[in-house]
Amino acid sequence: MIFDKRYSGVLMHPSSLPGKFGIGSLGNEAYKFVDWLFKSGQRVWQMLPLGPTDWSHSPYQSYSAFAGNPDLIDLDLLVQEGYLTTDSVANSPNFSAEKIDYRTVLPFRKKLLKTACKKFIASDGFNSQGYHHFWDQNWWWLESWSLFDACSTQLPCANWSEWEESLQLREEPTLESFYHKYKDSVLYSRFLQYLFFTQWFALKKYANEKGVSIFGDIPLYVAFNSSDVWSNQELFMLDKKRQPRFVGGVPPDYFSKTGQLWGNPLYDWHKMKHQGYAWWMARLHFNLRMFDLVRIDHFRGLESFWAIPYGEKTAVQGTWMKANGEEMLKLLQHQIGSLPIVAEDLGLITPEVDHLRKKFNLPGMKVLHFAFSSDADNTHLPHNFNSNFVAYTGTHDNNTTYGWLQSLNQDEKLKVQTYLGTETPDNWHLIRKATESVAQLVIIPMQDILGLAAIARMNRPGTTKGNWVWRMDPELLNATHGERLHEMTRIFGRCD
Numbered sequence: 161m162i163f164d165k166r167y168s169g170v171l172m173h174p175s176s177l178p179g180k181f182g183i184g185s186l187g188n189e190a191y192k193f194v195d196w197l198f199k200s201g202q203r204v205w206q207m208l209p210l211g212p213t214d215w216s217h218s219p220y221q222s223y224s225a226f227a228g229n230p231d232l233i234d235l236d237l238l239v240q241e242g243y244l245t246t247d248s249v250a251n252s253p254n255f256s257a258e259k260i261d262y263r264t265v266l267p268f269r270k271k272l273l274k275t276a277c278k279k280f281i282a283s284d285g286f287n288s289q290g291y292h293h294f295w296d297q298n299w300w301w302l303e304s305w306s307l308f309d310a311c312s313t314q315l316p317c318a319n320w321s322e323w324e325e326s327l328q329l330r331e332e333p334t335l336e337s338f339y340h341k342y343k344d345s346v347l348y349s350r351f352l353q354y355l356f357f358t359q360w361f362a363l364k365k366y367a368n369e370k371g372v373s374i375f376g377d378i379p380l381y382v383a384f385n386s387s388d389v390w391s392n393q394e395l396f397m398l399d400k401k402r403q404p405r406f407v408g409g410v411p412p413d414y415f416s417k418t419g420q421l422w423g424n425p426l427y428d429w430h431k432m433k434h435q436g437y438a439w440w441m442a443r444l445h446f447n448l449r450m451f452d453l454v455r456i457d458h459f460r461g462l463e464s465f466w467a468i469p470y471g472e473k474t475a476v477q478g479t480w481m482k483a484n485g486e487e488m489l490k491l492l493q494h495q496i497g498s499l500p501i502v503a504e505d506l507g508l509i510t511p512e513v514d515h516l517r518k519k520f521n522l523p524g525m526k527v528l529h530f531a532f533s534s535d536a537d538n539t540h541l542p543h544n545f546n547s548n549f550v551a552y553t554g555t556h557d558n559n560t561t562y563g564w565l566q567s568l569n570q571d572e573k574l575k576v577q578t579y580l581g582t583e584t585p586d587n588w589h590l591i592r593k594a595t596e597s598v599a600q601l602v603i604i605p606m607q608d609i610l611g612l613a614a615i616a617r618m619n620r621p622g623t624t625k626g627n628w629v630w631r632m633d634p635e636l637l638n639a640t641h642g643e644r645l646h647e648m649t650r651i652f653g654r655c656d
Contacts (some may be wrong), residue, residue, distance in 0.1 A: 162453065162500050162523065163600040168645075168654040169204025169375065170197060171556065172606040173219065173618070174232050175260060178634040182255030182265035186359040187234025189634075191366055198370045200642035201655040204453070205367060206375035206603050208556060208618075210360070212309075217262055217628045218619075220379045220422075220457065223309070224387045225443050226301040228356030231265075235272055237359060242283075243276035259629040277351045286347065294354050300442075301387075302353055308387035310345035311338060320390040321402055328402060330391070360450070368452070375502075375603070376451030378443070380458040381408045381424035389425055392439055395432055396425045397467075406467035409475035410458075413507050416622040419466075419475025426467055429484040437488045444492055448500065459503035459522075460513045462488070489520050502550055506530075521548070526599060528590050529554045529564050532575040541579070542597040551599035553590045553608045556618040560607040561587040563614025587611045588644070596652045609645060610636050 177184025177193060184190070197205055211222030212229045219229075238244045249272065253264055285291055295302070311327065312318045320327075326334040339346060364374055382388045384404055389396055397405045408424040432440065447454050456462070462485025468478040493499055503517045505524040517524055526549045531540035538544065545551065553561050565585060568576065580589045587608045594602045607616045607630070619627045649655045 162498060162502075162521075166600055166652070166654045167203045167373075168595060168602045168604070168649045169202045169206055169373075170606055170609065171206040171552070171603050172632070173208040173556070173628075174210075175628070176606065176618075176631050178257065178632055180255070181235055181249075181252055182268070183231055183260045183262075184631060185232050185234035186356075186363050187237050190234075190363050194363075194367045194370055194372050196637075196642060197372050199646070201646040201649040203371060203655075204373050204375050204601065204603065206455075207377065209377045209379055209457075210450070213628075214383060214385070216624050217260075218624075219377070219628065221383050221424075222379070222386065223312070223383060224301075224305050225382050226298075226446055227305050227309075227353055227387070228360060230273065230352040230356060231269065232359075233269075233273065233352065233355045234359055235269070238272075238276050238355070243279045244272060248272060248275060257631060257633045257635075259631055262629075273352065273355075274348065276355075277348050280351055281347070285351075290358070291354055294357065295350075298353070298357070301446075302350060304391040305353070305387040306346045306349040307335065307339055307342070308390055309349040310342040312385075314342050314345055319385045321385070328390075364450070373452035374450075375453045375455065376447055377455045377457055378447050380456060380461045381422065381426070384423065384425045388439075395428055395435070395439055397428050398425065404470045406481075407470055407472075408461070408465065409468050409478070410466055410507060411475060411478060416475075418622075419478075420622055421468060421472065421475040426465060426481075427483070429482075433484055433487065437484075437491055440488055441492065441495070445495075448496070453500045453502065455502040455504055457504045459505050459517065460507070460509060462486075463510070463513045463516045486516055486519065489516075493520060506555075523548050523550050523600065525549065525555075526551045526597075527555060527558065528552065528594055529558045529561070532568075532572050532579070542593055542599075545597050545599050547598045547600045549599045549601075551594045551597050551602045553587070553594055553604055556605070557621050558605075559614050559617050560605070560612050561590050562608075562611055563617060566614070591645075592648060595648050595654065602654065604645075606632060609641055612636075 174186060174190060175184045177189045179185055179189045209219040209222060210229055211224050212227050213219060214221045214223060235244065235249050239246055239249060253268060255265065311323065315323060317323060327338060367374055393402060399405050404425040406426050408426055409419055409421045411419045413419065462483050464480045464482050466478045467481045468475055499520055499522060501522050503522045503524050505513060505517055506527065526540050526545055528540060531538050554564065558564065559567060576585050577583055580593060582589060591604050591608060616630050618630055
């Protein structure tokens with residue numbers, strides 16, 4: 161077990177934070193949120209993956225397993241550091257406080273970030289001690305990422321599999337040529353990463369000093385159009401034309417009758433083993449430096465994974481294939497000892513997957529929204545928990561609790577009423593039930609603390625539009641929310 165006490169925390173991605181520039185960031189509002197967590201007795205801030213996202217803006221479809229998302233760089237901090245002027249950010253559009261409009265937010269930000277980069281170059285920032293320290297720690301992934309990012313931006317085809325063959329194959333003379341050709345874009349990409357990680361580690365330090373741990377998320381897979389696949393083609397199931405042979409997803413489940421077709425390329429575990437799992441080790445160590453605790457999304461894919469033939473329109477047709485997760489985790493355990501990892505073990509979980517989780521003493525997940533679809537033996541009902549779990553009302557893939565309660569059929573509604581002991585169940589009844597459970601850690605989505613309707617949900621699995629846009633209107637958060645949360649965590653022994 162990785163928890164020495166009973167803790168509670170809140171799930172909210174930084175993009176959902178308030179702020180005047182249309183999207184949450186790593187700046188002042190993030191620090192204020194840490195303060196609010198601490199004052200409310202919460203000791204864990206859980207967030208979604210922090211990588212640069214594709215056109216869908218999904219944190220689970222990232223162009224890199226290592227790079228940070230430039231969309232989260234705080235602009236006011238750049239003013240304080242002299243990279244931008246006060247006037248340059250003064251006349252921002254009137255952005256929505258309730259959702260992110262990426263079509264207007266991203267162009268606005270890009271213009272300012274380009275300006276900041278020019279100032280950085282003019283001040284000889286790339287020769288500064290701070291940047292050299294950053295480069296020394298990150299060159300091993302940043303070199304490939306920055307060229308990938310530059311080529312994706314400058315070439316007519318954004319997807320690396322459509323670039324000229326010598327660039328696809330990463331032939332050294334071609335790489336050198338494109339580094340020179342797109343030098344400005346390469347440096348801009350590196351500058352953004354320097355800003356992101358400088359701001360990130362300052363925020364994490366502040367949170368840790370307040371006694372708040374940061375709980376991160378590692379997607380099991382990476383996107384096909386990513387620096388990782390381009391740079392490590394031999395580690396993925398690709399054909400001779402460098403296209404995926406199989407792609408990832410899950411068979412039909414609670415979320416979708418046709419399953420979920422994610423489209424990510426699958427790992428060649430034999431090649432991974434031959435290289436001593438070097439890529440995965442680097443990824444895990446990198447994330448364990450970024451976060452105090454990490455969740456491995458789709459943990460079951462480390463035991464076996466649903467391989468869908470490339471080109472299928474749904475996830476119905478697929479084959480279960482074995483992975484080498486046990487051997488890989490054993491290596492990590494040998495290197496660092498106890499693993500600060502939470503296993504996302506939702507959906508179809510076999511005895512083999514459960515054995516893998518228990519072998520390394522990893523907490524699993526329990527979600528109250530899943531608890532009322534069957535009988536008293538449902539494993540998501542709190543009376544069936546044991547302590548080595550993280551309990552949630554819902555996750556980023558679920559409806560908000562308010563929206564979920566509204567969507568229940570009559571049978572489910574009666575079960576909820578009976579179990580909670582009230583004819584009028586609400587979000588706080590479910591929060592209380594999760595908090596009083598024996599689960600060592602409980603995490604509540606911010607939308608549930610605010611009691612928001614379904615329009616505020618973060619993601620609808622199986623869809624690609626209208627997701628990842630929710631923002632917390634600061635006017636909705638008042639002292640009562642924090643006081644109520646603090647009192648509940650105190651009653652059930654989750655505060656220091």
